[in-house]
Amino acid sequence: DIVMTQSPDSLTMSLGERATINCKSSQSVLSSSNSLNYLAWYQQKPGQPPQMLIYWATTRHSGVPDRFSGSGSGTDFTLTISSLQAEDVAVYYCQQYYVSPYTFGGGTQVEIK
Amino acid sequence: HVQLQESGPGLVKPSETLSLTCSVSGDSISRYYWTWIRQPAGKEPEWIGRMHISASAIYNPSLKSRVTMSLDTSNNQFSLKLNSVTAADTAVYYCATGITAEEDAFDFWGQGTMVIVSS
Numbered sequence: 001d002i003v004m005t006q007s008p009d010s011l012t013m014s015l016g017e018r019a020t021i022n023c024k025s026s027q028s029v030l031s032s033s034n035s036l037n038y039l040a041w042y043q044q045k046p047g048q049p050p051q052m053l054i055y056w057a058t059t060r061h062s063g064v065p066d067r068f069s070g071s072g073s074g075t076d077f078t079l080t081i082s083s084l085q086a087e088d089v090a091v092y093y094c095q096q097y098y099v100s101p102y103t104f105g106g107g108t109q110v111e112i113k
Numbered sequence: 114h115v116q117l118q119e120s121g122p123g124l125v126k127p128s129e130t131l132s133l134t135c136s137v138s139g140d141s142i143s144r145y146y147w148t149w150i151r152q153p154a155g156k157e158p159e160w161i162g163r164m165h166i167s168a169s170a171i172y173n174p175s176l177k178s179r180v181t182m183s184l185d186t187s188n189n190q191f192s193l194k195l196n197s198v199t200a201a202d203t204a205v206y207y208c209a210t211g212i213t214a215e216e217d218a219f220d221f222w223g224q225g226t227m228v229i230v231s232s
Contacts, residue, residue, distance in 0.1 A: 038217075040218045049209075049223065049225055050219070052213075055214035095219075097211075097217035100173075103160065104157040
């Protein structure tokens with residue numbers, strides 16, 4: 001299985017600050033056939049299912065605010081929230097969809113200081 | 114857009130079979146791949162498996178010996194059976210599908226149903 005490792009486990013930032021979450025895969029999720037990274041980011045609020053933010057590592061899903069951005073390639077990826085808002089308090093997960101079984105990172109809890 | 118709703122017993126006894134149904138509305142179940150995912154309290158989601166009307170189901174090897182998925186096109190539903198359950202199977206169970214990007218990048222989820230395994 002591909003192991004997805006996120007850091008940090010939790011993040012406490014002030015409103016308006018930049019938040020950065022890292023995700024590392026145990027093997028590359030970059031396809032040589034189409035040059036796409038099979039990596040998604042999700043946001044999960046209490047009592048709700050995960051909600052997709054980013055797919056193909058960098059493509060923002062429809063309706064997602066542009067303060068959310070994804071970067072990286074191969075095995076190292078980053079989710080950035082450029083200016084943290086109160087409604088961004090949540091747990092964030094990365095997920096690889098390159099090889100079955102499709103696996104998620106352990107999550108990063110984002111809170112407001 | 115497609116909508117998904119899980120249903121099934123919230124309490125299952127150890128060693129028995131967990132059975133859940135996902136009802137799909139807004140589109141035909143024949144169009145997409147359908148996935149079950151579970152999430153124990155405080156932990157990351159775990160992919161259980163997925164299927165398509167025209168493809169064999171694939172399951173997580175960690176659960177493969179105990180899992181069966183099926184599609185009911187007449188009712189636009191798909192189902193999950195997990196046998197010989199233990200307390201470790203206690204989790205919120207979600208059905209999901211990927212439409213925008215890829216079948217295994219999930220942009221549509223049900224609200225989830227909590228299943229507790231306990232005598």
